[in-house]
Amino acid sequence: MPKMGADPERIKAPKPVPAGWYELKLIGFRPKLSSKKDSVNFNPMFEIVNSKAEYNGSKVFETLNTKMDRQHVDFAHGFGFPLNPDASLPGDWVPDPSDAQNVEKMQYKGPLLGKIMKAELIVSIYQGNESNKIRQIECKIPGCNTKFPDIKHITNWIGKQAA
Numbered sequence: 001m002p003k004m005g006a007d008p009e010r011i012k013a014p015k016p017v018p019a020g021w022y023e024l025k026l027i028g029f030r031p032k033l034s035s036k037k038d039s040v041n042f043n044p045m046f047e048i049v050n051s052k053a054e055y056n057g058s059k060v061f062e063t064l065n066t067k068m069d070r071q072h073v074d075f076a077h078g079f080g081f082p083l084n085p086d087a088s089l090p091g092d093w094v095p096d097p098s099d100a101q102n103v104e105k106m107q108y109k110g111p112l113l114g115k116i117m118k119a120e121l122i123v124s125i126y127q128g129n130e131s132n133k134i135r136q137i138e139c140k141i142p143g144c145n146t147k148f149p150d151i152k153h154i155t156n157w158i159g160k161q162a163a
Contacts, residue, residue, distance in 0.1 A: 016132040017058050019122045023050045024060055026079070026115055029108045031093070039066045040103050042089075044075070049116060060121065060132045074153050078117035080140035082148070122158060133158055 024046035032041050046060040064071060069087070076083050081090045091110015099105050118138040123130055136155050141147065 014059065016123045016130050017048060017051075017055045017121065019120075021118060021120050021138075022048050022055070022060075023116050024119050025049045026112050026117070028113065031103050031106055031108075033103060034065060041065050042108075058132075060134070062134050070154055071157060073148075073151055074137045074139070074157075075117075076112070077139040077141050077144060077151075077153070078119065078137035079112050079115040081111060082141065124158070 025048075026044060027047055028045050030043040030045065032043060033039075034041055042064040044062050044064055046062070048055050048058045048060065050056070064075060072087065072089060073083055076089055084090055089108075089110070089112065091108055091112060093103075093106040094109050096102060096105035096107075117140070120135040120137075121132040122135045124133040135158050137153070139153055144151070144153075
């Protein structure tokens with residue numbers, strides 16, 4: 001009978017990359033209702049590209065909640081896209097036809113998938129686990145300050161947790 005268990009190497013928490021600037025390719029979203037059920041965490045998933053061989057392919061996960069309005073601008077601008085006129089991310093969220101109201105089953109279809117942004121990562125510790133978090137995103141919109149004079153990009157998404 002085959003052994004019933006997991007590969008010991010695969011259950012280890014992945015090691016974060018050192019803090020610094022990296023290129024991140026958006027590979028998808030895993031939307032989930034917040035714990036209070038009053039907002040949605042988009043949970044974008046990235047992989048590091050165009051870096052040292054040992055860092056390429058490393059996964060980076062972020063939250064990006066619907067209540068984090070100003071971060072949405074940074075996120076879209078990091079890929080070179082403005083927000084839609086209604087301040088939503090470019091693209092559409094397509095519901096599952098069998099469960100259309102369930103945000104956790106919605107699929108993002110849009111121009112951000114597969115695109116690359118440049119972001120500064122830090123190493124964060126939460127409940128004893130180390131992971132990478134985005135501190136700030138480099139804007140890819142030429143002349144952003146002129147085109148969007150009321151927008152000021154956030155230089156520290158982390159706040160007091162920064163390490």
